[in-house]
Amino acid sequence: MRFIGWLAILVAVIGLSGCGSKFKRYNGPEVTQVQVHKADRKMYLFHHDKILKTYDIALGFAPQGHKQFEGDGRTPEGQYFISHKNPESNFHLSLGISYPNQADIAFAEAQGKSPGGDIFIHGGPKKPVTSRDWTWGCIALTDKEMERVYSMVKPGTPIFILP
Numbered sequence: 001m002r003f004i005g006w007l008a009i010l011v012a013v014i015g016l017s018g019c020g021s022k023f024k025r026y027n028g029p030e031v032t033q034v035q036v037h038k039a040d041r042k043m044y045l046f047h048h049d050k051i052l053k054t055y056d057i058a059l060g061f062a063p064q065g066h067k068q069f070e071g072d073g074r075t076p077e078g079q080y081f082i083s084h085k086n087p088e089s090n091f092h093l094s095l096g097i098s099y100p101n102q103a104d105i106a107f108a109e110a111q112g113k114s115p116g117g118d119i120f121i122h123g124g125p126k127k128p129v130t131s132r133d134w135t136w137g138c139i140a141l142t143d144k145e146m147e148r149v150y151s152m153v154k155p156g157t158p159i160f161i162l163p
Contacts, residue, residue: 022093022143026151028052034082034121034159036139038063038075041132043121043139045152053152055145058129060137065163067099067137069108070116075137075161076104082121082157085150092123092143093150097159121153122146 029047036043038059045053062073076099083096100108100115108115121139123146134140139161141149 022147022150023087024147024151026148028152031153031157034153034157036075036159036161038077038161038163043141043149045149053148055141055149058135058140059133060135061131061133063133067104067116067119068113069111070114071136072116073136075135075139076100076119077161077163080159080161082153082155082159084155086120089120089122091120091125091138091140091146093146094120094122094138095150095153096120096155097139097161121149121159 029050029052031045031052032048033046034043035046036057041057041059043055043057044051045055060067060073060075063075065074066078067074067076076097078101080098080101083098086094086096097119099119100117104115116137119137121141122135123141123143125134125140
């Protein structure tokens with residue numbers, strides 16, 4: 001009888017261990033585009049013309065205007081693509097954004113500067129933040145929200161970042 005009790009506990013522990021994974025499954029409609037509305041601090045996941053999910057977001061520490069140079073704290077504006085998934089992100093999970101494009105590079109180089117890079121949609125920081133917009137130009141969600149977005153959005157998906 002005691003063996004059956006321990007076996008039941010072991011089965012329960014193994015079953016529950018999968019519940020804490022940051023890698024979620026998504027079997028719904030394909031996300032065909034992501035839209036970020038910077039002024040409203042909102043991100044929308046679309047399936048064609050239907051909004052699937054809406055998220056509140058944080059942006060770069062100087063959010064107004066298009067990112068021009070490395071370190072300016074701005075979040076880019078324009079059309080980009082989700083370039084890759086990063087399961088080892090310093091910010092829980094992250095999705096790469098294809099910034100800078102050729103126009104971004106040309107503008108920055110004409111000014112003798114770097115356009116920067118490493119722009120992501122990512123989860124929260126490990127330490128609490130005191131500012132609404134705290135990233136270096138990225139788009140931030142909570143870790144729980146990022147798990148869902150990470151499961152839904154595939155590399156190659158267009159992202160439109162609007163003022």
